[in-house]
Amino acid sequence: MQQEEKGKNLLQKYLNGKANAEEQAIIESWQLDFPLQERESLDDETALTDLAEIRQELVSVSSARKTSRLWLAAAATAFIMLSTGLWFYYVRHKQEKDPQNDLYASNIGPGKNSATLTLANGKILKLNGAKSGVVIDNAGLRYSDGTLLGTQAPSSVPEAITAATPKGGTYQVTLPDGTRVWLNSASEIRFPSSFTGQKRQVALTGEAYFEVAKLNKPFIVSTDKQEVKVLGTHFNINSYADEMVTTTTLLEGAVQVSSGPGNTVNLRPGQQSVLSGQALRVNAADTDMAIAWKEGYFKFKNESVPAIMRKLSRWYDVEVSYRSGLSNETFGGKISRSKTLAEVLEMLQSTRKIHFKIEGRRVIVQ
Numbered sequence: 001m002q003q004e005e006k007g008k009n010l011l012q013k014y015l016n017g018k019a020n021a022e023e024q025a026i027i028e029s030w031q032l033d034f035p036l037q038e039r040e041s042l043d044d045e046t047a048l049t050d051l052a053e054i055r056q057e058l059v060s061v062s063s064a065r066k067t068s069r070l071w072l073a074a075a076a077t078a079f080i081m082l083s084t085g086l087w088f089y090y091v092r093h094k095q096e097k098d099p100q101n102d103l104y105a106s107n108i109g110p111g112k113n114s115a116t117l118t119l120a121n122g123k124i125l126k127l128n129g130a131k132s133g134v135v136i137d138n139a140g141l142r143y144s145d146g147t148l149l150g151t152q153a154p155s156s157v158p159e160a161i162t163a164a165t166p167k168g169g170t171y172q173v174t175l176p177d178g179t180r181v182w183l184n185s186a187s188e189i190r191f192p193s194s195f196t197g198q199k200r201q202v203a204l205t206g207e208a209y210f211e212v213a214k215l216n217k218p219f220i221v222s223t224d225k226q227e228v229k230v231l232g233t234h235f236n237i238n239s240y241a242d243e244m245v246t247t248t249t250l251l252e253g254a255v256q257v258s259s260g261p262g263n264t265v266n267l268r269p270g271q272q273s274v275l276s277g278q279a280l281r282v283n284a285a286d287t288d289m290a291i292a293w294k295e296g297y298f299k300f301k302n303e304s305v306p307a308i309m310r311k312l313s314r315w316y317d318v319e320v321s322y323r324s325g326l327s328n329e330t331f332g333g334k335i336s337r338s339k340t341l342a343e344v345l346e347m348l349q350s351t352r353k354i355h356f357k358i359e360g361r362r363v364i365v366q
Helices: 002-015 021-033 044-060 069-083 087-097 306-314 341-347
Strands: 116-118 124-125 133-137 139-144 161-165 170-172 180-181 189-190 198-211 217-223 226-231 234-241 247-254 255-258 264-267 271-276 279-284 297-303 319-320 330-337 357-358 362-363
Touching: 116 255, 124 170, 161 170, 161 180, 170 226, 170 297, 226 234, 264 271, 264 279, 306 319, 306 341, 306 362, 330 341
Parallel strands: 133 170, 198 217, 319 362
Antiparallel strands: 116 124, 116 161, 133 139, 161 189, 170 180, 180 198, 189 198, 198 234, 217 226, 226 255, 234 247, 247 271, 255 264, 271 279, 297 330, 357 362
């Protein structure tokens, strides 16, 4: 009962604006994981498990905040608070205090399976969004379920093919060698209809996750700033033009990343290369965060508002503008990509650190 009272007091401090930074982080990080309308339906086990994950992530980055025992004690209190059902108290007070916002007046849904194939003769094929992916091989073009894609006959010589996703689109492509590629929104991959010669080379813009077929010839992914060379492995490349860095994250196998003569690094599983300007460095990777988009969710860790909004802009196909100067606030949490834009923005807005307005397909950050 004493612990329950501590949990209740922590909530009251937050609602009154008197919680310190560590106490606010506990509540707000959990808050990001669930929209307001879902929190009342959480069972004890789900809430406890979710808070445990958030605590682990926050503690892992807490060295920058010089975490104190108070922070760890507050985290433990939050677990007890949520495992005893006290989040109901929090939800009720939020509903009483928060004014009604107009985010839900918009109806912008999440992205979906959507892509095109552009053939060497310039013909553009719009891929079926109800299919899980497309396969290009010596037999021609077909969907992953075996359904033929048009009447395109296979060519006796390699021809250039481009698979592209729009904003708000994603698609899986199986290349002629059996390599599987998942394209994120606003991305494209260019490749030949068959791989000949001593290497398999493709060109990427945007973001893609690769599961490279193991063959005795190198597989090379070129972007406008670097080359990634592998034999058979699993990795993710983020090379969007509007991002300040290009990242390559290795999950399995080995890759070599090069951004020019004398600027080459080798990655082991669990490592990530970061190319910023001419500087190429290797960091320990958060592999879950790197492929969160492929698994169907956003994962933020100490991310700025502009960084978050770039991801949302690509997935929900919206423009973003800023009405006032940008704050230095950062956010952390995990949010499903299947939610509507309004639901995602409401979760961010409910931290009371940022506000949004939606006008058509434009999001105004204020």
